[in-house]
Amino acid sequence: MNGKFAKAAALSALLTSPALAAQDSITLGMVLEPPNLDPTGGAAAAIDEIVYANIFEGLTRIGRDGSVRPGLAKSWDAENGGKSYLFHLREGVSFHDGNAFDAQDVIFSLDRARAAESTNAQKTLFEGIEKAEAVDPLTVRVTLKAPDGGFPFKMAWGDAVIVDEASVKDIATSPVGTGPFRFQDWAQGDHVSLVANDQYWGEKPAIKAATFRFIPDPSAAFAAMMSGDVDAFPIYPAPETLAQLQADPRFKVLVGTTEGETILAMNHARPPLELLKVREAIAHALNRQEIIDGAMFGYGTPIGTHFAPHNPDYVDLTAESAYDPERSKALLAEAGVKDLTLRLALPPPPYARRGGEIVAAELRAVGINTQIINMEWAQWLEQVFKNADYDLTIISHVEPMDIGIYARPGYYFNYGNPAFDKVMGLLDEATEPGERSRLLRQAQEILAGTYANGFLFQLAKTGVANAQIEGLWENAPMPANDLSEVRWTE
Template identity: 60%
Template sequence: MRQALRIATVLVLAVFSAAPALAQRTDIVVGLVLEPPHLDPTSNAAAAIDEVVYANVFEGLTRFAPDGQIVPGLAESWDVSEDGLVYTFHIAQGVTFHDGSTLTAEDVVFSLDRARGEDSVNAQKFLFDDIESVEASDESTVVVTLARPNGNFPFNMAWGDAVIVAPESADTNTTNPIGTGPFRFESWRQGDSVTLVRNEDYWGEAALLDRATFRFISDPTAAFAAMMAEDVDAFPVFPAPETLIQLQSDPRFEVVVGTTEGETILAMNNRREPLNNVLVREAIAHAIDRQAVIDGAMFGYGTPIGTHFAPHHPAYVDLTELSVYDPERSRELLAEAGSEDLRLSLALPPPVYARRGGEIIAAQLRAVGIETEIVNVEWAQWLEQVFGNGDFDLTVISHTEPLDIEIYGREDYYFGYGAPEFQEIWDELNRTADPEARNALLGDLQRNISENFVNAYIFQLAKAGVERVELEGLWVNAPTQATDLTKVHWVQ
């Protein structure tokens, strides 16, 4: 009997030792709320583009690290002249585009000149405003001369709008993006997903994933169902915050809560009557109970703000008291402006913060005598109608670009502010290098837009996401609008 047991045990051990180990996954399915209008980050403001291609497909001279620091990208290093006017970028060697062509300094010259040119369609042309000239001193060195000092220049070059593209493929990047990143574009199923595959010829540290599929799921119920069915492995910004408690209790998942650069605002068209009256804008701001919006739309995920600036930034000024919830004050201001019984349209794009938050805001405005006609618009329609043509009264939107208060200095920006006094402060900021002095000027900019009630500032968008517990490497915080997969991998 003992001998038989010993033989059986040996046979069992032999079977298990001969069985192959479970293969570690090398693919991922990521859920995103919005489908990008196209895939070229240098010709559209939609954050959904960067969420797919930033650092994955396209790279810039510099880039954002997960903690928000600016680190080398295609430029291994750079030097700055003593007067702060000349930046010399040293380009990494052996870099190739996905079509096999070699990256040279001339491609950098082309990209920056294209972005700042008169016919440029770059949504963030201000990033390049201070450039006087761009020259290639040799095949791997680019010299950028500024018209005035700008200590933020390496920061500007880290934006998705400043990625480096090749002249041969620049015009077709919208549908067939060709960059230098660790992933190549494979396919786009319109209305469903974009798939990337590992770039086997990547010049830097290779990606750990072979394949990445971005699935576009804007409906909160569908997003929850996709996670529970394991059709999606991660949803970095989950559109159904009310279900996060349930997902957190499921041993398959981990809920990850961090910060973003997303200022969620009720944007007002400052060009249109009666919103061109500061009294009306102030009345609207006082009608909004920020915490009620955060609790009702985001189930408590979000930080109240009183200006267009991230609370985690050292220059942030808490100005929430300027527009504190005060319905009685709101009614008084409307009477003073002669705008009782006001009727306005409210355009709401698909994200949950907009659709759910907009319903709550509409009820709060109704309580002070402002009726709103809610118009639910798809993302492409919002970009064209609201952002592009400025055809709106009110809209709820989250601006996720980093340190983007500069937009208030643009006269042609969709909410139409561009006050000269704001522009003067911004110009002084660009001339200032001292960190403390810069923070003080950033505070002045925040006060300017808050005291003029340009928009109603509601909350800083939290990065509340969910992912499989075996996943590692996704960003906790979001220093820019990206789903950086360069370090993502599965663990057993």
């Protein structure tokens, strides 16, 4: 081979080498494996972290800034003061199985979510619907029982995505949506893989293949990042190593906010937790900063109620339950409670396991013993969330604007408060922004004043990614790893 052709061959080999080839795939790490892939039938945030805005889409969607944006509805009109909504659907949209999307799919999805036999974890989102009807194949009118200024926001939840009746029977293991990515495979215990949807109605994603790997151990997560086995860990479980990763030019650290109110949940149906003084004693025993420092290595914002501090309607009520162990002891004595032992159920996330040890020590210091029970995620969902078989648990509630869960009958806190329920009812009917703000503030004050739970901190979103990756969400206004704008840079 002469020199000219040798140089050309070498240049060709260099340009097509894996090191210089354009990256069009990504591997993301996740702490928790979802119990299924049906966002309309499961409560685990890990489901939405894979499927939201990737596989499934709703009439509306939440953007990275927390705003409500068009989804499968390109626009909508509020009618009759918010008592009905007219959704104008996009043309030329198909499900991944080739079936065309139209108004009947919206009606089927909404009727299915609100049906008596529905297993939707957020069924209350749909309780206000009186009927959904097709004006024409691309227009749906949803009539509500009462005005609801927040209805477009409710339709942006992962629990409100539009599903295909033809494939819904297999949605838990082989989900079919309209999104920019199609489901490829699920190797349980290891990963879920997606591929780009070539027939997507919107802008095609730069990423052609995505793998979500399940790595629950913080040490293993760090090792996977360092070795390049994963390209990004959007919710990184080892904050103690963030400084090391930030100092490494191969990586960038993304620190943002979440909707995750991290709480010490109390089961009000378990004596003596039905007593206000006992709940207040527990709340005053909790040193929030010690928990944030010990469980989250300083990442997190103290909260005194079930509301995100970045929300403009947030009220700082941390003083209501300030750390005061002597007050805790006095309250327990006033309640006539001594030699108390409570079961503390801890799901797998590191914030719960590490935080649980600290909480147990703080409670022990005021005379409350705990029996720590470490649970796998499926066990926690079944025993604690579904059957309310627990005394205390630590969990982050990452659903957006979810203060209304305290008004749900039979919800796992078993918190029943007519005054709070009344405020939530008024909020559902309010469409004027100022009135909605007033009611939200009042609701926060009721929860803080009744010590509904031990409010710990707002979960920070600490993510790590290869420095060449752009487009990952920094904040988490919705449990999601939206890959539609993710790309590799040169």
